[in-house]
Amino acid sequence: MTDVSPDSAVLPDQAPAPRRTPVAVVGRDRSVAGVIERYGLLLLLVGMVVFFALLPSSGEAFRSAANINSVLASQAVGLTVALALLFPMAAGSFDFSVGAVTATSSVMAAAAVSHFGLPLFVAILLAVASGVVAGAVLGLLVARYGINPFIATLGMATLLGGAIFAYTNGLQISKDIPETLTDLGSLSVFGIPRIVLAAALIAVAVWFVMRHTPLGRHLFAVGSNASAAHLVGLNVTRIKFLSFALSGLVSGVAGVLLLARQGAATSDNGMNMLFPALTAVFLSTIVIEVGRPSVLGTVIGVLFVAVSVSGLTLVGAPSWVSQVFNGAALLIAVGLAGISRRGADPARL
Amino acid sequence: MTDVSPDSAVLPDQAPAPRRTPVAVVGRDRSVAGVIERYGLLLLLVGMVVFFALLPSSGEAFRSAANINSVLASQAVGLTVALALLFPMAAGSFDFSVGAVTATSSVMAAAAVSHFGLPLFVAILLAVASGVVAGAVLGLLVARYGINPFIATLGMATLLGGAIFAYTNGLQISKDIPETLTDLGSLSVFGIPRIVLAAALIAVAVWFVMRHTPLGRHLFAVGSNASAAHLVGLNVTRIKFLSFALSGLVSGVAGVLLLARQGAATSDNGMNMLFPALTAVFLSTIVIEVGRPSVLGTVIGVLFVAVSVSGLTLVGAPSWVSQVFNGAALLIAVGLAGISRRGADPARL
Amino acid sequence: ACGTTASQSGADTSSSTSAAVLDAATKAVESGYAGAYSEPPKSGPKPATGKNIWVITAWQQVRALAYQAEQLTEAATTLGWKAHTCDGLNNANGGMATCVRQATAAGASGIVLVSVDCAPVRQALVEAKKAGVKIASFSGFDCDDPTQDGSSPLFDAPAGYSADMPNLASFYTRLGTMRADLAIAKTQGKAKVLHIAFHGIAFGSYVAKGFADRIAACGGCEIVSTVKIAPADVPNIRQKFETALVQVPQANVVAVDVDHFFVAGIQPALVSSPRKDLVVIGNECQIDNLDYIRSGKGQQFCLGASNAYRAYTTVDALNRVFNGEKIVPGGVGIQIVDKDHNLPVPGAEYVGPVDFAGLYGKTWNGSSR
Amino acid sequence: MRSGPSTTAIRLTGINKTFDGIPVLRNVDCSIAPGSVHALLGGNGSGKSTLLKILAGVHPADQGGTITIYGRAYAAGSYGPAIARQSGLRFVHQDLGLVPDLTVSENFALESGYPRRAGMAISWRGLRRSTRQSLESAHVDVDPQTLVRDLRPSDRTLVAIARALRDSDEGSHVTLVLDEPTASLPQHEAGVLLEAIRRCQSRGQTIVYVSHRLSEVLEIADRISVLRDGVLVAERSTAGLDEAQIVALMTGQEAREPLARGMPEADARPVLTVSGLVAGPLRGVDLTVRRHEIVGVAGLLGSGRSTLLRTLFGNARMERGGLEVDGAPARLRSPRDAIRRGIALVPEDRGKDAAFADLPLWENVSATAIRSYWSGWRMARATERRDATRLIRTFGIRTATPNAPFTHLSGGNQQKAVLARWLRLDPRLLLLDEPTQGVDAMARADIHELIREHVARGNAALVVSSDFEELESLCHRVIVLRGGSRVAELTGPRLTEAAIAELTQITPKEPTHD
Ligand SMILES: Nc1ncnc2c1ncn2[C@@H]1O[C@H](COP(=O)(O)OP(=O)(O)OP(=O)(O)O)[C@@H](O)[C@H]1O
Ligand SMILES: Nc1ncnc2c1ncn2[C@@H]1O[C@H](COP(=O)(O)OP(=O)(O)OP(=O)(O)O)[C@@H](O)[C@H]1O
Ligand SMILES: [Mg+2]
């Protein structure tokens, strides 16, 4: 018996939870509930922006171009990491290594220029290549050997974290990082931070691949039913492999952006980039094209969290408030979607 | 009247009905590859134990009863948290809140005795109840309102982390923790740490529920195919709800154990308990009952990581070595399972 | 308990700083540049023999902690002891308590806690004490500290670095006070401070208190905004800092209570910020931060309190405990480091002006003779 | 409460159901006499399965309806699976309701409850024993310890049926509700099932039965109810009815005459030549399929028919044998290779091998042609959607919108979508495994017509069907597999349903009891 999905069995490891049950008509439901479900998060985001922009204690600073730019720029790397997650998620696997790959790529680039004196573009190529290699190894393990993606990617993340630490000895690499690169992290064009433009460019590219190329469609087909995808002639192994390789590629680019933004590579293992990225991608599944991860949704998800951090800092809320707020906001955002969906169809499970 | 064409050599009524062989039965594959797949992690664990026990630089200390007890006892809380994860995982949902719920329960118990002077058993009841409440709320959100469990549980974890911080103001609660409780964390019976016995008891209870009660089987049914479970009349909403409530219950108990073990409640949000627990549960899916999470597998998964940490510490390896080792061990463990599976069935992709 | 608070102290009625305050601050800074160190004790018991100690750090991933563990190991080795380092793994799965218990199980004679406070490992310490393990602290607060909820103390050798900083609380408070003096002196008593505090960590509360109290005493100064960073906020630190900086254009001082915050995002934020006129004061002179100061961008000051010296003092205290003697403070001071003062050579850690290794060696060898 | 004979076993009054605002059932009133075999008929998507799911308590009906079972009335809101079970209702749903990752015996227990030891632990031994008994008495040769996901689709159906027929808690108030149980069952097994139904009836049990095999319905049903677009349009006795009349009731139009099958050109070139094929249970099969030809494959359950098709599609390993496609030797290592050579496969297990359940219908229809919409720099999405919409119309797929997720379609409409996906490729060789399972009689005729047209353009088709009537009416030639090899070939006038049945059947071990 040829079975494409090895032992997907009971665990949610193969298919991320949101895509198991189709929640609603993709992209076309025009009922009130449907609109709330599809645009709820966007409305909350807009509401939050308006609130902080009008609130006397935060308004002025919040509205300032400097703050807007800071909010956007601070999310550029995070968004890119989240975009890297989209490929494996679409193809039905978790990838817990994106943060670690990003960190590795940034160390790679910094070491190449700083320790080995390589020209910047070579360093960038090496860094991106390191991401691709990490992704390809994972792709091989998951796609070819059918290894549980959770363990494989977590193992890879742990390994890379250890390798970074072994190499940097816990120190950061900040010497001789070329200004050409750090300018990308600091300067603006037409008043927009360059790094925001870079992230936007990547987002558009990912959006294009996911939505307007056969590969993108193949990813979703594999994510939906690998066995059926195999039987319509798709090379499931190759597509899963590519999903990880592409994830590695984008993570590698994210690493270069991270270096540009920080001006130094730290010995951080990148795991703290994982949860925000996962959150954004999962939030994206309740926006616009309900039930599948999307680029636009991810952007909204990333901004949603960023705006709340900025606004609450300005209001001067203590740290726990922003945590409680974020937790509650997540629950409310998805809760709204859930309840409006239920309202539409009480029969649904 | 029925014309049989010349190539019918066999008479219709003589052909034996083909005997159908089941392709794979959980827990029944006795081929070499099957054994490697099912026991690979256990073998690796045993190999590691033997290695550290024989290595001159760690052997003596590693073999000592005190060290064995310390390794076991150190994993008691972690195991309980992992066990809490099993219920939602079996029912097909992630639960990223177990660590936070455990931390909350421990703060609750400590505050109850220390700040409110309540008797210990009341404090324990309150702590466990707080876990059940958190689990029930999540159950309601996920099961009834169909909210993505990833976001719901992450939101809950963030919220609880904020709440803990708000209550403790970042400080610890260590006064007046009764000795009856801390003895549970420190003392031994018949040379076995009490807390290990407590965790073992919980493990047996969870194992019993998962394996020998209808509820446990229903969890797997829902996790395997919720719509089929719905069709046979299972109350999927109720079962999913219970999976989270039970998870909250066990997390609540884990919180009490944590307090007993630490002798104080910290303001930690518990997120650092999440990944070890997730790893153990995922590792459990490649052991014994391949493809589904199991209690025994979780125990093996927890020990696998604990032994490597203890052994490497005794050897005096730097921190990054143990990370690289852990990452590599994870990949090897699952890789072995994956490759042996492939070997067993060349037809598989 | 608000993160951003305008100063409400009694001093804000007078809008200028009194000459006395400014003078005191300037003096403090001068002595800070010189380094307020004294010397190690001249006499002590001979090294206890056959001891093996476990150094337990909160997280070896943090370079400073790994360095402190190395220094402790070196000091212990000087005494002829065996030293073993255990990584608390940021307390993942109770890793810190696991270390304490593993040390007890391995028959350690003593343990040294590095950035491990008492409360999270309290029960493990109780067990260790029962087993006769001596407990020393390099930078962990004992259980009787209010931040640990003020239960009974458990340490045999709590950290005490000098006569005027007899315990950790006073040490960290002093770091805050010095930072405030620096801010006052560098702005001629007109400091408008953006204060980045570490919230929810024991030492952070002392550093912040020392700083805020001193600024409050300076009439012409003001903390215009305090950003309290809790551990969970560290990943967002850059954004929080940038947002706060936008909000307080009048600020002329940035005071950061933990050097790691620079690495975590404040340094690149400062480097790319148009605000080049800020006085930027960090804390404990970690090696990456020395590079920042050297580069002339972003962070300009840090406050060195020789880690290596502290390590020797800690080990000396442990030796005295092993010998049943009273602990004697070590003479560690705090020194201001900037681009032109006290900066070690690139790649080297800050070790301070005192030859503590030689002096302690004499003390230990002298008594053994 | 169960005293006094009721004149109706089940009565549904005023049942309405809407999904996402679209009405699916409209004011359905229906009553079923105790001890009768009652067939529920209707075209694909007319609401049959939905009605049965309401009866099972799986879907709640809209407010206002009433369900009365042996005299006890329940308002639609208060009815649920537990009540259905207590009332003696047992179901075989269209998608069976088997949980793939549990064993057969556990799937039994999910419905009948787990036997307990001392009121606590599950008695696994007891469960295995009772399951084995149920399986044996239903003549199902399956190990209770097997995971359901490892069973072939037909065995799964048999297991689901055996579960419903289990003879624990026997009694006359038991009602069996079967939704297209025979859709993918070979004649013999279908016969065994019909036999079992009669036995149940003779015990006084009531049977509600959905099928698109009208001959079968006429054979066993006492009464029929016909749904059309969610409205109950007829309820009457089967006495004096014939198939054409039923079709007329279902469609509201006169039934069309079935088309006569055309004969292939005598000298047609072979599209597919197989010699000595060894794979899985197949032990050396020779087979030639020529242009313009529709070849049927008949055999028993497990005779290897699906394995044959899957091997020819590159989806099962060919251990030995030669394969020529269009006269040239071919090595098919994957479905991709096969598709490149112009081969298409409609698999028998729709849920596992064909459905992209959560993706919209139009993407499901496009799944085989995604690459062809690559316009050099982007996907021609508008064209793609237009084409998909056209196919949805051509194949008469009933759906509210092409964006509806695949799972929301009725079973028959899903099958049509899968057919559409493959026929659009205009394949040289169509491999069809149970192509019209669950498809209503009218649509089946249309699909047959499409296949004939397709073949008439110079292509070929190889059809596996357990419905021998379908083989007879559709195929030019039928080969019979048994014991891993080809044992017979039927052509021309010898190709009749009865002949196929006779050739495939092995010593039909008649049920001995009763
Ligand atoms: N969960 C659902 N959500 C939305 N629409 C649904 C859902 N289930 C069924 N439908 C719609 O309800 C209608 C009736 O479906 P049903 O399955 O009852 O048909 P059926 O008569 O059983 O057809 P078939 O003979 O093909 O099995 C169809 O149009 C289908 O698309
Ligand atoms: N590689 C293999 N080796 C041995 N047995 C196999 C192999 N592949 C399939 N089988 C078995 O051969 C039998 C025939 O399977 P197949 O699905 O081809 O039969 P079928 O005639 O289509 O039956 P059905 O009526 O269920 O559709 C099954 O019992 C299957 O488990
Ligand atoms: Mg149906």
Ligand SMILES: [Mg+2]
């Ligand atoms: Mg078949």
